[in-house]
Amino acid sequence: MRIGTSNSTKILDSACVNEYKIPLIVMMENAVLSAFKHMDIENNQRYVIVSGVGNNGGDGLGLARQLTAHGKEVEVFIVGKIEKMSECSKINYNILKAMNIPTNIVDEENLEYLKCSVKKSDIVVDCIFGTGLEREIKGIFYNVIDIINQNKNKTYSIDVPSGINATNGDVLGICIDADKTISFEFYKRGFLKYDVKQYIGEVIVEHIGIPEYILEKYDDREYITNLDLVKNNIKEKNKFSFKSDFGKVALFAGSRGFTGAAYISTQSAVKCGSGLTTLVCEKYVQDILSTKLCEAMTLDIQNKEKVKKLISECDAIGFGCGMGDTEDTYTKLKYVLENSKCPVVIDADGLNCLKNKKDLLEKHPNRIIITPHLGEMARLTGYSISHIRDNKVDVAKEFAQKYKTIVLLKGYETVITDGNYTYINPTGNSSMANGGMGDTLLGIITSFAGQGMTNLMSAVCGAYIHGYIGENLSKDLYTVNASDVIAQIPFVMKEFVK
Template structure:
């Protein structure tokens, strides 16, 4: 499913209204109806006449959604109290209409002004079965006003179920940034498309379950090409990863040549070349500097190891280059970089190989470092390469600081992908896959336990394996990112702290089965 910024969502709403002729009030009605249904679902263990709701509303359309929900809940027989924060003179027209309806229905409405109002709010929250958060949606701007902040703090310490409307109030819809406070929701019901801030940190920690309702917005608007962000979720992977045929043989399942490892870093070579097989490719061959051959062949059984002449103990350089080019002819994909080392000659070899080989390439770790010494060389690569930097490696490649990169991550990543004509898998707590055409895919799986040595090596091998198997085509990088994250989540079921890269490796086939089976 695509994900939208606040501006894109506003644009979609406007087009639904102005081009398709759907009234704003109708969209709000649909939204409010869905909210009421979900609220009753959250309270389904309580008889409807005993259900008690506390609706916290701002004066924008988010509050308006809350007013419609209040009406539907009242009509169903639930007890509803509505608390309004903000200046009612600033009601949006649609919020005002629905507020007036509630007044006509003699709904229990309180405007939070005095200390007494705050006390009443506190008590109502304590005794409610569900709080509906209709304070702020995509219209948040600037620092939170003090009354909203105070209200959020009361909700967050109440220990009651919370249904947030569109966004957990306080989370920036464009970035996921929480400036000061934000509601921690049990469920967030969002409209049209999920907003970027629901997917990114720290916003994603505030959402609880996310439910998306399209509220009658025409599908053409929700799938427009100019919305260039998409979540990598189960549906995405199922749509893009074809099933393996029955009549395959190892050669037809994809062959990956891995150039990885140096003295002290044989583990990186093993993890990446083994991940190639564990994710499903048929053949994995690892190039080794000759003095590492014994250890690498001891550590690998299914991966074939080819020793080549070295320039220093455990270090590959010019002397291996022609051999590698020759060997690579038989492979579908070349993966370079995990633990390969940063010797000048190694770096030069990596750059020359990447430019000369007319093959799909996955460049990780030290291969990315090699290009940071001459970034423009990346543009000479014949096919669109996949680079898998973490934020530090990306900043180093672009010769900027990590904090500058973080401040404007999406824009910088988009520009870099376009400039270098490369696919960037930007590894962080929310890994992004950025394409030269500006499309960004954001993963929805993975956990903090995966911040562990070797996790990136497994990812590089996973992606190379998926590219080689040719079942996910242009979407191999996001599919690989998802399967790696899912494998990490499966491994994390036994505890996230202490999860090691080998655990992710072991769970790759299970992750893939989970996608194939469902």
Template sequence: MTLDALRPLYTARQVGKLDRRTMAAGIEGFALMQRAAFSAWQVFHERWPDARSLSVLCGGGHNGGDGYIIAALAAQAGLSVECLALKPVAELDGDAARASATAEAAGVDLISWHNDARMAGDVVVDAMLGTGLSGEVKGAYGRAIDAVNRAGKPVLSVDIPSGLAADTGAMLGRAVHADATVTFIGDKLGLHTGQAPAHTGEMVFCPLGVNARAFFDIVPRGVLLHEQQLAGALAPRRRTAHKGEMGHVLVLGGAPGMGGAALIASQTAARLGAGRVSLATAPAHVSASLTRCPEVMAHGVRGGADVAELINRSSVIVVGPGIGQGAWGQAMLGAALESRKPLVVDADALNLVASRFTREQRDDWVLTPHPGEAGRLLGISAAEVEADRPAAVEALRQRYGGSVVLKGAGSLVAGSGGLAVCPYGNPGMASGGMGDALAGMLGALAGQFGMQDDTVRTGVLVHALAANMAANDQGERGLLASDLASCARRLINPRSA
């Protein structure tokens, strides 16, 4: 699966352009609204076939118009419909007014929103606030969102859960918690990162017959990674392949008293197919490494001078897991930076870049910060990073070069080929060592395939999919970083059909 075949992701403004271009090409706006509503109705019917009633909350504009037509379709199908209007029906205009008239003609009573609304339907349809939302949700809309979330009913959100920012995935004060979201025309970047994964539920994309790629001058904001990419990225090895061709990964990490992270990274690198893996760690951790994974060549080192020969023999360096920010860690990172070898930089190595190696910029490294580390690298707070994750990861790449992985729900990858979003992963990954496992995977793949965009995207995909595989096997709670290595190995060695 090539990059061109991946689903493009757009900003709200870009989708607005796609909408207008489509109408200019001859499709009436109300007809497009009907298509959207019918697509949402189909999703509703497929997901909740036994529902006999629904509550539809409608705002103004196109989003509310979609809701009114959904209400009409439900009434025509014999369902009991409660339709609550957040904007007075008399104030609607254009296609939204036409849609409300369609609902009334279908026998739907349009009720003005009130704070005592019961939400009596088996399912709630959220068609309140669309992708144009920019400020914090307040007033009647805020109270309606709170009421939906308190109701405890299944929720279908139309185009986007009300209260989410379409470009960033940030929650604008409050947002609907949907069980499913159906979005139209062009998929939106903010539906797949930030707070969005906790609000969208199952994501369904309906293009409504519009080929967004045909409007080549509207360049997508990013792309959505897909597990099918792995098949093309990880072709079978030649029968004559040998370890010297598969990269020699050197893990620099494990300062005194912090050996576990480096052990996780080195073992994961070995499981991801590196030809050779060396570990430079504090001497006290060598015996633990040999016990854990004797295939890793563990070396006890006391300072930068001790790693010179190991660095010379390596083809890629993973620096940071358990490295600390003291003299030992500074020496390890300094030696790695001086080597000019391709680097994977993680954990406290990122904090040292932010505080002591501030002028570093290079093309042959990948930085893997979580929001806190990203904030330190940019000189802003973690909250500011989370408020606009796409902008943050692109600012990091512009400042430091190379590729950047901003970890978290909907991990973002920024590289020379643009922005990519990983939609996989699960809450079980909220445990220590997950970033160390990712660093080891990235190092192993870089040793085999080179430090390039596709390698980084593949590593992020394998990491998230391996976590899902492990969680599916034994559950999310209690998922350990060391569980990912065996699952990742299965993913990079798919069995032929």
């Protein structure tokens, strides 16, 4: 699923009309028919359509025609000056007048009548403002939106809830509180903002007949990950496969009091299908875990000759879980990067020790994956957590471009980007919000990188599967722990391959 902004919507519309000669009224009618499918006409009878005078309003006027044709009671309210109505909206407006569908021009004197109609309706359809809105809402528009929010039964918004900036998610003074948003062609980037989730309701993205090659030509290269993408990247095991075909990986993890992080990251790589997995750790961690990790090997990090040989032979390395934010951790990371040639996935204390030494990332471009949460990203970038939360796509892309790394910025709707292509992960939920989940994710991503996925797809697929398992388990479990996820990895891998 593509993600788009108000600008990309404008560019796409212009290209369709001017380059490919697709009349705007055709696209509007396609939008009307696509939105009509989600009007729940089986369960509702009375509809109030509230339209502006732009093309988004034209969608609403077209919907009024379709709903009337299907036997529904429809009343239309238009907010704005009729003389400023767009050409396509005028066409639909004139059709409504010819069909004698009740149409009201909203002013201060009939706001009470609008309020009564909204109260009586089963569904209010919001088509006041579309994706181009950037100014703060005031006056009659403010009053209309407030009346809808205070008196509605349900509200369905077309393309974007009126009052929300489609690009950045800012609420421009007031916005429609939608129960459902039917968006066209793109999942709007503004919907990714945490604070806007309460206003957009269920989001449905519908296509309106724009050919795929046109969409590709004007693609912003920002997507929501889907299941097919993940399935297409998983490596199958066939009857000729050997363990060497599925990668040799090493996990540098653990310290005194944090042996669990070492165990979780290593075991998740094992369960994800790595051919050979080795935990590299301090001797006291090795003594605790060498018998518990039955399918993985362990290596004392002080055995420098063997460690150097292992690093040089690895197909992927995971680094940082439970190691401690110390100068020693930085020294070990520097050694790993300087003596390896494979992808290196860095998490937790591996990231924390870089906060004032990011030049190490610059020295090893195009082979590092970092997996910070908001706090770790704040320490790496110097931005506040609130700024990162509100601008997570831009912050992640900026960092990825500058340091030529893959950035997986964890949290609700995790962002994964190489600075060029960006994916938003739709899986996972708050039942997974507990210790060890990041260690599990690092093990999965390291395993995928070792199995030959690209660095970007390792992170994209790792995040998806990690969250997918957690979501499924949360149907029966109040809290989903790392060990629960690890136990399910082989089953989900098999499910996806099949």
